[in-house]
Amino acid sequence: MALSYKVRRTLSLLVLVVGLPLYIGLAIWVVSLFDxxxxxxxxxxxxxxxxxxxxxxxxxxxxxxxxxxDGEPIRYEDDGLK
Structure with a gap:
């Protein structure tokens, strides 16, 4: 089952804000276990x-x-400048 755009966007933000710092801490901890x-x-x-x-x-x-x-296309207003 494919994830919708909004779910992917929310999960990616969650991964970057919460998961990545936890992963960095885990990586540092793993390296610190060795001399x-x-x-x-x-x-x-x-x-x-x-x-x-x-x-x-x-x-x-x-x-x-x-x-x-899946969203509406972005429509730009013409400001009349040419």
């Missing part, structure tokens, strides 16, 4: 974890930045 790795390895771990959170949520974020496909 301090070399800086290049720590960087790679953070990059991988930074990309990994998006993969299961791709369907939620898809098309959210565009106009509502």
């Amino acid at each position: 301090r790795p070399p800086i290049w390895l720590e960087f790679i771990v953070y990059v991988v974890l930074g990309v990994l959170w998006m993969l299961p949520l791709k369907a939620v974020f898809k098309g959210v930045g565009q106009a509502d496909p």
